Amino acid sequence: MSHVSRPSTADSSESDSELDGQNAAGADHIFIPGPGASKGELLETFKMLQVQMQKLQEENRTIKEENKTLHAEKPKQKWRTDAHDKLSVHEDIISIYAHKYGMMIEMFPSSDLLNKRLPDSPTPFDSTEQYTTASTQESAFLDELYRHFPESLHKVMESSYFSDLVMKSIPDAHANEIKKLWGVAGDIFDLPSKYFTNTSYDRANVPEIQQLLGVTSSTNLTVFGNWQLLARILKASLCGITSLHHTSSGGGAHTNSMKWSVRQVTPGSIAWAAVLAIFLLSPDTEFLSTGIGKRSTISYKDLFFTYKKVLVTKWKMKRIVQIVSNINNYIFKAARPSALDSAVHEDFTDVIDRALAALDMESSDDGSETAADITGPGTPTAAAALERHVNESISQPSLSTQWQHTTETLPGPTVNNVATNDGTAADLEDAATPHVVGAAAISSSGEVLQEAANDPSSTRGRSKKSKNRGRKAATPVMASDRTTQQTHK
Known part of the structure; x- marks a missing residue:
C-alpha cells in the first residue's frame, strides 16, 4: 500500500508558496509515494511529474518571450514619456496663446492644419490674395x-x-467668455437683463430680440456700422465686465488685454464679437465647438468665416479704418459718452446691419483699392437654419435682406462677388453684406455710415425718418446699371 510523505507544517507552507509562484497556471499538486509504493504507483507519479515539467517549461518560454518584448519596447516607451514631459512644460503657455488665438485670430481653427509645417514662402495672412484658392x-x-x-x-x-x-x-x-457676457448682455444690447441671465429664457419670442436677429427692410444694406455694440462685447471680454461702466478702458492685471498685451483689435476679434452677438440673441444655450447652433442650427462657423473674410479684404478702406479706430478708442482709451448714448437711442431694427459696413466700405479717395471676391462657404445658411427652427417653435422674424443685384431675397452667409477698382459705396455695401440672421444687430443704414466717417458721434438722436434721407437703397435696376458702368471703366 502506498502512502504519501507529508512535510512539516512550516515546510508545507513554504513549498506551497513557492509552487504557487512558479506555477501561474495552477497545476495540480503531485503527491510523492512513499518507499513502500508499488512500481505501478511510481511510474504513474513519474508520468505526472513529466507532464508538470513540460507545462512549467512552456510557461517559462512564454515569460521569456514577454520579457524580450518588454525589453525591446522599453526605450520607445521612455522616449514617449520624455517627449510628453517635454511638451507638458509648455502646456500653460500654449493654453494662454490658444485662448488669445481663438478670440483674436481664428474662432474655429482646423485641427488638421494645426499640425502642418509652415511653408518656406507662405501667403501673408493680411493679404487679400489669401482667399484666391484653397x-x-x-x-x-x-x-x-x-x-x-x-x-x-x-x-x-x-x-x-x-x-x-x-x-x-x-x-x-469660448465657454468662459460667453458665461461672462451673459451677465452683461442686457447692458450690451440695452435690453432687460432677465433675457440673458436666464439662459433658458424664451428669447425667440421676444419682439425686440426678433428685430435684432432679423432684417425687416430692404434698405438695410450695410454691415458693421454699429461699432459700439461690438466694442462693448470686446471691451467686456478684454478689459473685464466692470469696464463697461467706466469711462476709461480700465482693466486690471488679470484681464485678457493685460495678459495678452493687446492694444488694438484685429479682423478676427471683430468677427468674433459679431458672431457672439448673434449667439447671445439666438435661442441657443450652448456654443458648440462644431460651430452649429444646437437649437437654431445657425452656422456660426460660416458667419465667422464670412465676416473675417470681408474685414481682411477691406481692412485698409476708409470706412473700415474709421470703424476700427473708433473701436480701439472705445476699448483702450477713454470712451466717449456720446458714442455710447447714440447706440442706446438708435432703432435696433438697424442695429447688428451696422457694426461689420461700414463694410459700407466706400473705396479710398484715390480709388486704388480693389474689392476682392468674398464669396462665403456654400454650406447651410444661418437664415435658412433659424427659419426652420422658427417654423417649428416660434413666430417667424424677418431673416434676410434684399439682395441688391436681384429681385429675390437670398439667404446668406454668402456675399456678392465684386471686382472693381472704384465702385460706389453702395456697390461695396452689397458685396460686404452677409445675408444672415443677426445682420440687423450689427449693421446700420447707409446714411449713418456716410456721416459716421466724418463724425463718429453724428448718429446721436437720429429718427427713423432721417435714416432714409440722403441716399436710398438702390433698386435692382440701379444696381445693374452701376455694375455695367464699372465693367466698361
Whole structure:
C-alpha cells in the first residue's frame, strides 16, 4: 500500500508558496509515494511529474518571450514619456496663446492644419490674395498661426499634443467668455437683463430680440456700422465686465488685454464679437465647438468665416479704418459718452446691419483699392437654419435682406462677388453684406455710415425718418446699371 510523505507544517507552507509562484497556471499538486509504493504507483507519479515539467517549461518560454518584448519596447516607451514631459512644460503657455488665438485670430481653427509645417514662402495672412484658392488660404492660415504663437513653441507645433491642447483650450475659453457676457448682455444690447441671465429664457419670442436677429427692410444694406455694440462685447471680454461702466478702458492685471498685451483689435476679434452677438440673441444655450447652433442650427462657423473674410479684404478702406479706430478708442482709451448714448437711442431694427459696413466700405479717395471676391462657404445658411427652427417653435422674424443685384431675397452667409477698382459705396455695401440672421444687430443704414466717417458721434438722436434721407437703397435696376458702368471703366 502506498502512502504519501507529508512535510512539516512550516515546510508545507513554504513549498506551497513557492509552487504557487512558479506555477501561474495552477497545476495540480503531485503527491510523492512513499518507499513502500508499488512500481505501478511510481511510474504513474513519474508520468505526472513529466507532464508538470513540460507545462512549467512552456510557461517559462512564454515569460521569456514577454520579457524580450518588454525589453525591446522599453526605450520607445521612455522616449514617449520624455517627449510628453517635454511638451507638458509648455502646456500653460500654449493654453494662454490658444485662448488669445481663438478670440483674436481664428474662432474655429482646423485641427488638421494645426499640425502642418509652415511653408518656406507662405501667403501673408493680411493679404487679400489669401482667399484666391484653397491653397493660399491654407498657406495664410499657417502664416498667421506661426506668427501668433511664440517662436519657442514652433518646434512642438507639429505634434498632436499641440493641436489637441489648442482644440481643447479654444472651446473652453469660448465657454468662459460667453458665461461672462451673459451677465452683461442686457447692458450690451440695452435690453432687460432677465433675457440673458436666464439662459433658458424664451428669447425667440421676444419682439425686440426678433428685430435684432432679423432684417425687416430692404434698405438695410450695410454691415458693421454699429461699432459700439461690438466694442462693448470686446471691451467686456478684454478689459473685464466692470469696464463697461467706466469711462476709461480700465482693466486690471488679470484681464485678457493685460495678459495678452493687446492694444488694438484685429479682423478676427471683430468677427468674433459679431458672431457672439448673434449667439447671445439666438435661442441657443450652448456654443458648440462644431460651430452649429444646437437649437437654431445657425452656422456660426460660416458667419465667422464670412465676416473675417470681408474685414481682411477691406481692412485698409476708409470706412473700415474709421470703424476700427473708433473701436480701439472705445476699448483702450477713454470712451466717449456720446458714442455710447447714440447706440442706446438708435432703432435696433438697424442695429447688428451696422457694426461689420461700414463694410459700407466706400473705396479710398484715390480709388486704388480693389474689392476682392468674398464669396462665403456654400454650406447651410444661418437664415435658412433659424427659419426652420422658427417654423417649428416660434413666430417667424424677418431673416434676410434684399439682395441688391436681384429681385429675390437670398439667404446668406454668402456675399456678392465684386471686382472693381472704384465702385460706389453702395456697390461695396452689397458685396460686404452677409445675408444672415443677426445682420440687423450689427449693421446700420447707409446714411449713418456716410456721416459716421466724418463724425463718429453724428448718429446721436437720429429718427427713423432721417435714416432714409440722403441716399436710398438702390433698386435692382440701379444696381445693374452701376455694375455695367464699372465693367466698361
